[in-house]
Amino acid sequence: MGLRHLARRGAAPATRTLAGLPGGIVTKRRGRGSEPEDVRPWSEGDDRRHIDRNATARTGQLHVRTHHDERDRAVVLLADFRPSMLFGTRRTLRSVAAAEALALLGWRIVADGGRVGLAVATVDEPVVLRPAGGERAMASVTGALALAHAGALEKAGEADPPLEPLLGIAASLLPSGGHLVIASALDAPGPDFERLLGLVAERVSVRLVLVSDAFERAKRPGFFPFALSDGRRGSLRADGAGARALDARLSDYAARGIAGLRLDVEAGPETYAPLMERLDAVL
Secondary structure, eight states: OTTHHHHHTTOOGGGGGBOSSOSSSOOBOSSOOSEEEEEEEOOTTOOGGGBOHHHHHHHSSOEEEEEEOOOOOEEEEEEEOSGGGSOOSBSBOHHHHHHHHHHHHHHHHHHTTOEEEEEEEOSSSOEEEEEEESHHHHHHHHHHHHHHHHHHHTTTTSOOOOSHHHHHHHHHTSOTTOEEEEEEOOSSOOTTHHHHHHHHHHHSEEEEEEEEOGGGGOSSOEEEEEEOTTSOEEEEEEOSOHHHHHHHHHHHHHHTTOOEEEEETTTOHHHHHHHHHHHHHTO
């Protein structure tokens, strides 16, 4: 709930008409759309077909009517809170960073009139909320995220269940042409995950937020010891290829039509906000 102020930055009616393709340059959608948005005085270069007769007759001056796309945006946020996500060496856990990014995106979507749903992967039964609109819907989403994460922490030592079942459930919440945003490190997603993800991407738009801890991107290879609060000890191995592997994974998904971005846990919500603004523009 405390991230709402960050999500509001840069939010404007113009975001409804941004291009639906990823890239470094944000452009307008082609065409005038079908929903009336504003009536303003005529200016040089305006299309005469857009002249508003009523406003022109009433004021005695030429006025034109502007339009925007009529879009019912339904977006399901898929948060991965499986035990492998309950890990972090900088600032916070990967699971918390995933929730922060999804909350920022969700607030932007409902502020723009869209509908937001939720699917949370845990060791227990998944948490699922159907897409709904308005601030009340996002309040339900943030509350469900907090409760699901608290429950996940109690079973941090268990093995990861596959993501495949939840992927199918999340996709079933969306109409054709809806949007599924997955925030996960995609550790052990399941043997059939890639095939199922391709099938889902044929019906809905899939976007990936690949969560990355600084330790994974360590340039110095070696074994690093750790100790947990419950007395358990062990070591983690870094091979020095983490950043390259993450970028290669994103490139592989992009080649299959599943665009994504890397979310660095240590960066924090202030850095996530512009990333989610860019992601919002292509949904």
